Amino acid sequence: MSVPVCVLGLGLIGGSVLRAASVTGREVRGYNRSGVAAADGFDVSSDLAAVLRRASAEDALVVVAVPMTAVAAVLAAVAEHAPRCALTDAVSVKAAVAEAVAQHGLSGRYVGGHPMAGTAESGWAASDAALFHGAAWVVAADDGLDVEVWQMVAQLALDCGAHVVPASAAEHDRAVARISHLPHVLAAVLAAVGDDGGELALSLAAGSFRDGTRVAGTRPALVRAMCEANDGALLQAMDDAMARLSTARESLRDDGSLAEVIGSGHDARLRLDGLARHTITDLDFAAPDVMAQLRAAGRAGGALRAW
Amino acid sequence: MSVPVCVLGLGLIGGSVLRAASVTGREVRGYNRSGVAAADGFDVSSDLAAVLRRASAEDALVVVAVPMTAVAAVLAAVAEHAPRCALTDAVSVKAAVAEAVAQHGLSGRYVGGHPMAGTAESGWAASDAALFHGAAWVVAADDGLDVEVWQMVAQLALDCGAHVVPASAAEHDRAVARISHLPHVLAAVLAAVGDDGGELALSLAAGSFRDGTRVAGTRPALVRAMCEANDGALLQAMDDAMARLSTARESLRDDGSLAEVIGSGHDARLRLDGLARHTITDLDFAAPDVMAQLRAAGRAGGALRAW
Numbered sequence: 172m173s174v175p176v177c178v179l180g181l182g183l184i185g186g187s188v189l190r191a192a193s194v195t196g197r198e199v200r201g202y203n204r205s206g207v208a209a210a211d212g213f214d215v216s217s218d219l220a221a222v223l224r225r226a227s228a229e230d231a232l233v234v235v236a237v238p239m240t241a242v243a244a245v246l247a248a249v250a251e252h253a254p255r256c257a258l259t260d261a262v263s264v265k266a267a268v269a270e271a272v273a274q275h276g277l278s279g280r281y282v283g284g285h286p287m288a289g290t291a292e293s294g295w296a297a298s299d300a301a302l303f304h305g306a307a308w309v310v311a312a313d314d315g316l317d318v319e320v321w322q323m324v325a326q327l328a329l330d331c332g333a334h335v336v337p338a339s340a341a342e343h344d345r346a347v348a349r350i351s352h353l354p355h356v357l358a359a360v361l362a363a364v365g366d367d368g369g370e371l372a373l374s375l376a377a378g379s380f381r382d383g384t385r386v387a388g389t390r391p392a393l394v395r396a397m398c399e400a401n402d403g404a405l406l407q408a409m410d411d412a413m414a415r416l417s418t419a420r421e422s423l424r425d426d427g428s429l430a431e432v433i434g435s436g437h438d439a440r441l442r443l444d445g446l447a448r449h450t451i452t453d454l455d456f457a458a459p460d461v462m463a464q465l466r467a468a469g470r471a472g473g474a475l476r477a478w
Numbered sequence: 479m480s481v482p483v484c485v486l487g488l489g490l491i492g493g494s495v496l497r498a499a500s501v502t503g504r505e506v507r508g509y510n511r512s513g514v515a516a517a518d519g520f521d522v523s524s525d526l527a528a529v530l531r532r533a534s535a536e537d538a539l540v541v542v543a544v545p546m547t548a549v550a551a552v553l554a555a556v557a558e559h560a561p562r563c564a565l566t567d568a569v570s571v572k573a574a575v576a577e578a579v580a581q582h583g584l585s586g587r588y589v590g591g592h593p594m595a596g597t598a599e600s601g602w603a604a605s606d607a608a609l610f611h612g613a614a615w616v617v618a619a620d621d622g623l624d625v626e627v628w629q630m631v632a633q634l635a636l637d638c639g640a641h642v643v644p645a646s647a648a649e650h651d652r653a654v655a656r657i658s659h660l661p662h663v664l665a666a667v668l669a670a671v672g673d674d675g676g677e678l679a680l681s682l683a684a685g686s687f688r689d690g691t692r693v694a695g696t697r698p699a700l701v702r703a704m705c706e707a708n709d710g711a712l713l714q715a716m717d718d719a720m721a722r723l724s725t726a727r728e729s730l731r732d733d734g735s736l737a738e739v740i741g742s743g744h745d746a747r748l749r750l751d752g753l754a755r756h757t758i759t760d761l762d763f764a765a766p767d768v769m770a771q772l773r774a775a776g777r778a779g780g781a782l783r784a785w
Binding site: 306345366369372373374385387399415420432434440443448469 | 594595596613614616643645649650652653654656657658660661662663664665666667668669670671672673674675676677678679680681682683684685686687688689690691692693694695696697698701702705706709712713715716717718719720722723724726727730731734735736737739740741742743744745746747748749750751753755776777778779781
C-alpha cells in the first residue's frame, strides 16, 4: 500500500504531512504556489498540472491540504489531471469537502481525513515532521467508501505517527465544532471582552486569560475558513454555549450561584483528563459492514494504532 | 517599613506570600487551620488568636489570604486581637472585602491587595516562593486610604517579586471580571459543551480545547468563591460576552461570516501580546491627590517596580 504521497498545499498541515511521510520512508512529492519547500530539498513544484500528471502516472495517494476556500480550485485540477488517483484531504471540515469532491466527480476513490493537530503558527516554516505524533487523525468512515483507499489513508496517518479515529463526515463535523471551532470563537470573544476593559484589564491578565485567548492569535483567515465551512454544526455548538451561559447568568443574578456551570465544567474537564482511548483491533475489511463497525468504534472513543 | 509579615491562610496564595517574603529576608509568621506549614520549618500556628496577639505586639502587617467565604470570620478575629495592625489581603475581589473590613471597623489601616498569579493547583503543597515573579499585584488606591499602609503593602508586593498596579477597588473588580472570572466561566461552558459531544468529541480534543478548558480543572469551590463574590462586575462581563456571541451567531447564520468576531478577537490578542507596561516613577506620597495619581497611572497600564 505504500504508494507515493502527493501533497497539494504545503502550509503547516500539508508541509508537516510531507515531512512526516518522508521521515518514515515514503516517497513524497508536493505542490505549492511558491515552491518554497523545494529550497529545503523536497521534490515539490509550483506547476500543479505537472505534479498531478506525475501523481497519475505513479498511482500516488493525493492529499489535498489547502484551506477550504481553495479546495474547489484544486479539485478541478485533480479531476482534469489525476481523476483515478486515490484521494484524501487534511481539511478541518469533512462534509463540505466530500460535497465538493462529489461535484467534481471524484467520490469513487476519495476518503476524507483530518489530522487533529496545529499550532498558532502557520505556513511551511512552521511545519514539523513530529506535528502528528500522538495526535488523532480522523479518517471518514461513511458507507460506500472504497475500503482499499480507506486503508491507504489510514496507513498514511499511522506513518505520520498519528492514531486513526474513524467517524462519519457528519459526526466529525459535529465533534470538531465543539472541540475546535467553538474554542476559537470563544477565545475571540474573551479576548475582545478583556480588551474592552482597557489597558488596566490587559495589564492584569494572567494565566487564565492568556490560555483562554491563545488561539485568538491564529491568523484570522485560517480560523474563518475553518469555522465558516462548518457553519451548521458550529451554530449548534454556539447555541449550546449561549444556553449554558444564559442559565449561568440567571443563576448568578437570582441566587448568587455559579454552582451548576462551574461544577459541570469541572466534571467535563476531569473526563477529558481521564480519557482512556481504547485501541481498535481485529478489523475485517472484507466484512460488508466494516464502515459501520469503524464508526461505532470511533463513537466509543476508540482509535486504530496499527493494523 | 520592613515590619514582620503575618499571613492568615496558607493555601496557594498565602503560602506563596509567606515563602516569597521569607526568601527576601522579611520576618514571616502565619496561621492556617492545619498548621501544615510548620512541618516545613515556618513559624506558623493553628491558634488564630495567639497569632494575632503576637502580630499586634510586633506591629506586623497582617495579610488575609483565605477564600472570600472565610474572610468575615478571620476579620472578626483581627478586630478582636489585632485591630491596630496594618491590614491587607490577597483575595481576588476588592470591593466585597473592603465592605467586610468596614463592617468590622478595620478600614482605618486597611489597604486591599490582589496578587494576579495562580495555577490550577491549590493548597500549601502548591505554594511557591517564585509564584509572583513578574506578576501584577494590584494595590487598592481609593481616596482616603492610609498612605503609610499603602506603601507597606506595595513594599510587600515588590519584595515578593511582583510589580504593583494601582487601581480603585471598583476598577479592579471590573477588570478581573473580564480577565480572570469570565475566563473561568467560559472555560467551564466550553468544557461542558465539548463533553456533550461524547467520547468521540473528547477523543479529538487538541490544543485549542485543552487550552480553553485548562482552568476548568481548578477546584470548583475556589472558582465559585472568587466569581460569586464579584457578581455585579461578572454579570456585566457575561452580558458583554453573550452580546458578542449573539452578534457572531447572527452573522454566521445570515451571512456565513465570522469576520467581525474573529478579527476583533485577533486584534485584542495582538494588543495583549504587545502590551508595554510603563513604569510609574516620581511618586510624591505627601501630595494630597496621590491616590488619584496612582489610579490614573494604573488605568493607563502603568506599574510600580521600585520606589
